[in-house]
Amino acid sequence: MPVKEFRTVVTEKPVLIGPDSKDDNIIFAIESSCDETAAAIVKNGREVLSNVVASQIKTHIEFGGVVPEVAAREHLEAINLVIAQAFEQSGLKAEDITAFAATVGPGLVGSLLVGMNAGKALALAHDKPFIGVNHLNAHVCANFLNTDLEPPFVALLISGGHTQIIEVKSYLEQKIIGETIDDAIGEAYDKVARLIGLPYPGGVNLDKLAQTGNPFAFKLPEAKLQNEYDFSFSGLKTASLQLINKLKKEKSELPKADIAASFQENVSSTLLKKVKKAADSIDAKTIVLAGGVAANSEIRKKFFALRDNGYKIYAPEMKYCTDNASMIASSAYFLAGTMDSLDVEVFSRM
Numbered sequence: 001m002p003v004k005e006f007r008t009v010v011t012e013k014p015v016l017i018g019p020d021s022k023d024d025n026i027i028f029a030i031e032s033s034c035d036e037t038a039a040a041i042v043k044n045g046r047e048v049l050s051n052v053v054a055s056q057i058k059t060h061i062e063f064g065g066v067v068p069e070v071a072a073r074e075h076l077e078a079i080n081l082v083i084a085q086a087f088e089q090s091g092l093k094a095e096d097i098t099a100f101a102a103t104v105g106p107g108l109v110g111s112l113l114v115g116m117n118a119g120k121a122l123a124l125a126h127d128k129p130f131i132g133v134n135h136l137n138a139h140v141c142a143n144f145l146n147t148d149l150e151p152p153f154v155a156l157l158i159s160g161g162h163t164q165i166i167e168v169k170s171y172l173e174q175k176i177i178g179e180t181i182d183d184a185i186g187e188a189y190d191k192v193a194r195l196i197g198l199p200y201p202g203g204v205n206l207d208k209l210a211q212t213g214n215p216f217a218f219k220l221p222e223a224k225l226q227n228e229y230d231f232s233f234s235g236l237k238t239a240s241l242q243l244i245n246k247l248k249k250e251k252s253e254l255p256k257a258d259i260a261a262s263f264q265e266n267v268s269s270t271l272l273k274k275v276k277k278a279a280d281s282i283d284a285k286t287i288v289l290a291g292g293v294a295a296n297s298e299i300r301k302k303f304f305a306l307r308d309n310g311y312k313i314y315a316p317e318m319k320y321c322t323d324n325a326s327m328i329a330s331s332a333y334f335l336a337g338t339m340d341s342l343d344v345e346v347f348s349r350m
């Protein structure tokens with residue numbers, strides 16, 4: 001079980017953080033890497049004491065996607081309110097907090113700066129440690145919230161920017177078994193959603209529409225790759241575009257629900273097949289889903305069905321799938337992908 005010494009910012013007093021720390025660790029975390037401004041307080045990496053998310057969806061609908069400059073400005077407007085609400089919901093004060101944490105990357109630099117600087121300022125003002133968190137590790141840690149999950153397990157990280165199969169050997173030891181060689185799965189969802197004329201945020205809207213369509217209406221291709229655990233979604237995206245153009249010529253009305261359902265069927269069966277194979281290859285019986293796309297109804301259904309075959313399947317509650325700060329606090333506690341100095345800077349890519 002890991003435990004690490006973090007120093008308070010002003011007096012440099014040592015503070016032990018991690019599962020082996022003798023004291024309760026209460027972590028206040030901030031997330032602002034993309035289009036949600038979030039703050040949360042989590043006890044010992046698992047018990048959520050408050051969870052506040054201010055979404056920018058309404059603002060970005062107008063533009064059909066996230067505009068980085070606009071996102072950063074919105075974070076700036078929301079951040080103080082969100083922090084105040086997180087304290088209020090929990091009934092705790094700054095003195096009760098063991099450490100402050102914030103996402104430092106990957107993400108939009110202007111947006112990350114807002115959350116990270118707020119986190120550092122809180123740490124400085126209250127003489128507590130500051131912990132910088134890697135957003136991707138945090139998505140995986142969302143599975144620790146309100147559960148008793150422990151490594152080892154295989155994680156499928158599916159988000160707007162990433163698609164990875166990760167072997168999580170311990171809280172700190174991870175190995176990427178496979179990943180996308182082009183588009184991330186969330187990106188593919190958002191692009192195909194736009195092609196069939198669905199509004200931002202594409203993924204969740206495509207998911208809803210797919211539930212009303214025939215998943216076997218159209219056959220879309222699956223990429224063949226050298227590493228059988230890698231993914232490629234750019235060919236699927238092009239095939240979807242070609243199908244849509246063909247149908248537009250042939251039919252008076254585009255069968256949007258059938259296209260959505262066929263796309264979703266293709267993606268969800270590819271994920272299931274590859275992850276199951278990867279898990280079997282290392283004798284792993286526990287599989288966890290993580291990231292915004294883990295909120296997808298069909299992906300969850302297909303993976304949960306593996307429980308009948310003796311697998312343990314975890315997926316975060318819906319509200320912890322998409323970006324939130326509770327997962328950042330959990331990651332800071334379990335020390336997965338953390339950076340422990342006030343000098344840490346934001347980064348846009350891995």
Ligand code: KG4
Binds near residue numbers: 160162295
């Ligand atoms: O993890 P996340 O909130 O942000 C990143 O770290 O990227 O993931 C956002 C992605 C977006 O591409 C969004 O369209 C997708 O997750 N998403 C979904 C669903 N809900 C969110 N994709 C498919 N089905 C959903 N239900």
Ligand code: ZN
Binds near residue numbers: 160291323
């Ligand atoms: Zn995310």
